Amino acid sequence: xxxxxxxxxxxxxxxxxxxxxxxxxxxxxxxxxxxxxxxxxxxxxxxxxxxxxxxxxxxxxxxxxxxxxxxxxxxxxxxxxxxxxxxxxxxxxxxxxxxxxxxxxxxxxxxxxxxxxxxxxxxxxxxxxxxxxxxxxxxxxxxxxxxxxxxxxxxxxxxxxxxxxxxxxxxxxxxxxxxxxxxxxxxxxxxxxxxxxxxxxxxxxxxxxxxxxxxxxxxxxxxxxxxxxxxxxxxxxxxxxxxxxxxxxxxxxxxxxxxxxxxxxxxxxxxxxxxxxxxxxxxxxxxxxxxxxxxxxxxxxxxxxxxxxxxxxxxxxxxxxxxxx
Amino acid sequence: xxxxxxxxxxxxxxxxxxxxxxxxxxxxxxxxxxxxxxxxxxxxxxxxxxxxxxxxxxxxxxxxxxxxxxxxxxxxxxxxxxxxxxxxxxxxxxxxxxxxxxxxxxxxxxxxxxxxxxxxxxxxxxxxxxxxxxxxxxxxxxxxxxxxxxxxxxxxxxxxxxxxxxxxxxxxxxxxxxxxxxxxxxxxxxxxxxxxxxxxxxxxxxxxxxxxxxxxxxxxxxxxxxxxxxxxxxxxxxxxxxxxxxxxxxxxxxxx
Numbered sequence: 001x002x003x004x005x006x007x008x009x010x011x012x013x014x015x016x017x018x019x020x021x022x023x024x025x026x027x028x029x030x031x032x033x034x035x036x037x038x039x040x041x042x043x044x045x046x047x048x049x050x051x052x053x054x055x056x057x058x059x060x061x062x063x064x065x066x067x068x069x070x071x072x073x074x075x076x077x078x079x080x081x082x083x084x085x086x087x088x089x090x091x092x093x094x095x096x097x098x099x100x101x102x103x104x105x106x107x108x109x110x111x112x113x114x115x116x117x118x119x120x121x122x123x124x125x126x127x128x129x130x131x132x133x134x135x136x137x138x139x140x141x142x143x144x145x146x147x148x149x150x151x152x153x154x155x156x157x158x159x160x161x162x163x164x165x166x167x168x169x170x171x172x173x174x175x176x177x178x179x180x181x182x183x184x185x186x187x188x189x190x191x192x193x194x195x196x197x198x199x200x201x202x203x204x205x206x207x208x209x210x211x212x213x214x215x216x217x218x219x220x221x222x223x224x225x226x227x228x229x230x231x232x233x234x235x236x237x238x239x240x241x242x243x244x245x246x247x248x249x250x251x252x253x254x255x256x257x258x259x260x261x262x263x264x265x266x267x268x269x270x271x272x273x274x275x276x277x278x279x280x281x282x283x284x285x286x287x288x289x290x291x292x293x294x295x296x297x298x299x300x301x302x303x304x305x306x307x308x309x310x311x312x313x314x315x316x317x318x319x320x321x322x323x324x325x
Numbered sequence: 326x327x328x329x330x331x332x333x334x335x336x337x338x339x340x341x342x343x344x345x346x347x348x349x350x351x352x353x354x355x356x357x358x359x360x361x362x363x364x365x366x367x368x369x370x371x372x373x374x375x376x377x378x379x380x381x382x383x384x385x386x387x388x389x390x391x392x393x394x395x396x397x398x399x400x401x402x403x404x405x406x407x408x409x410x411x412x413x414x415x416x417x418x419x420x421x422x423x424x425x426x427x428x429x430x431x432x433x434x435x436x437x438x439x440x441x442x443x444x445x446x447x448x449x450x451x452x453x454x455x456x457x458x459x460x461x462x463x464x465x466x467x468x469x470x471x472x473x474x475x476x477x478x479x480x481x482x483x484x485x486x487x488x489x490x491x492x493x494x495x496x497x498x499x500x501x502x503x504x505x506x507x508x509x510x511x512x513x514x515x516x517x518x519x520x521x522x523x524x525x526x527x528x529x530x531x532x533x534x535x536x537x538x539x540x541x542x543x544x545x546x547x548x549x550x551x552x553x554x555x556x557x558x559x560x561x562x563x564x565x566x567x568x569x570x571x572x573x574x575x576x577x578x579x580x581x
Binding site: 270 | 373376378397398399400401402406407409412413414415416417418419422423426427429430432434435437482
């Protein structure tokens with residue numbers, strides 16, 4: 001019990017520090033005093049403008065995006081009862097990618113790009129769900145296989161589009177595919193979906209603990225398993241779709257963050273869900289801060305930096321830890 | 326008194342193969358039933374059907390005289406508990422967390438486990454000889470310890486009817502007897518009933534007062550242990566010669 005509280009308190013502290021650092025660091029470096037003044041008073045100084053219009057929205061966008069992916073990762077892993085599952089395993093990001101790249105080819109921008117990403121992920125979600133249902137009931141294995149095959153199909157479409165796309169489009173397409181937060185325009189959709197999603201997942205958290213022991217066991221303990229699974233699938237898919245819409249397909253957060261929190265000794269979903277949301281959000285804020293400062297003024301795709309931080313961190317903790325995964 | 330579990334004209338099948346046809350059973354408080362039969366005859370399928378986890382073809386199952394189909398799922402989870410044969414643990418969880426899962430039907434969806442739930446889970450762990458292992462991860466346990474965690478989870482669930490699928494799997498001889506004695510004493514103290522799938526005829530002789538035998542083509546035979554546990558019936562059931570040895574204290578069956 002104490003251990004869980006310590007971990008959660010540490011993560012609760014990490015989140016504001018990550019966001020504050022992200023707001024202070026950049027081409028114009030600002031002091032924490034500037035930050036607090038611009039947050040409290042409605043100042044119109046250049047530094048306040050940088051904070052209010054550029055850095056804070058981007059940091060909050062990054063946080064909500066990372067939290068959404070981590071939450072979706074936890075849910076997908078329970079749904080499929082597979083530690084290798086991540087938010088993209090069922091092809092949602094693939095559908096979004098194809099739709100967005102086609103929109104880029106068509107030359108649209110702004111809200112049209114965002115809209116097509118969201119439409120693409122919803123389309124993929126319904127295709128996978130409809131096909132997995134087949135003529136009988138759907139099992140986690142059936143859903144996983146359908147999702148992986150659909151994802152492979154989307155992957156082929158992406159390669160096809162990239163191969164034929166004119167050179168002037170390629171750069172922005174590749175950036176989108178690797179995950180890029182510079183598209184963040186408004187933070188509210190991400191924040192709202194994150195809070196609602198976390199709330200709904202928390203309401204089901206004890207049932208998730210039971211479902212982890214298998215659908216038969218959950219059934220025997222009085223849980224309506226098919227209803228719960230449908231709820232998890234829809235919730236995880238919508239959170240993934242929102243994250244992909246905000247920032248393209250940022251890999252890795254959704255896979256490793258749930259495992260990192262489990263490695264710290266939290267296995268109960270009532271703690272695992274908020275813990276993963278906090279860690280996923282903070283990690284993506286940190287990665288994005290690196291992405292825009294390391295080679296400034298050149299911006300790097302945040303997905304790449306995320307993997308560069310995440311891979312060694314995860315391997316180190318896994319190696320050092322003798323906890324069973 | 327209302328029987329805890331009653332079955333009338335039950336027919337159930339798996340993959341177009343009939344497991345039982347026109348099965349009638351009345352299981353009272355304090356009774357211990359053993360289900361015997363060869364591999365693949367459908368013992369587990371029947372047990373899952375009794376638990377309400379599978380649909381029936383014909384007939385009716387009632388718990389305390391209420392049709393199973395009319396009982397709400399959470400309420401049913403307080404009436405009957407089932408020990409499954411296979412367990413898989415793809416993710417880590419501690420022993421105590423796992424046993425507390427058994428309290429699920431008693432906790433409202435917005436509530437957390439109470440101190441009493443935790444105390445009950447700890448007591449269940451003591452009863453299966455696992456006190457002190459509360460914080461171990463279940464995927465670091467041996468097969469026998471994992472089996473006893475599952476039994477503790479079932480005890481924490483406090484059902485009236487225990488449906489047990491080979492409860493002595495993976496257990497050493499001492500724990501086989503201890504666990505069977507534990508269920509036996511709970512049956513007497515708490516007025517519950519046991520329905521146990523067993524392969525060990527000597528455990529069945531010792532701990533069951535009623536027997537249900539499953540044969541090919543959905544034929545069944547039920548009765549008291551005294552009537553049914555004879556070499557004639559057992560040889561017909563298993564298709565293998567069986568010897569009966571008697572000494573002053575107990576009867577022992579051995580394969581010839």
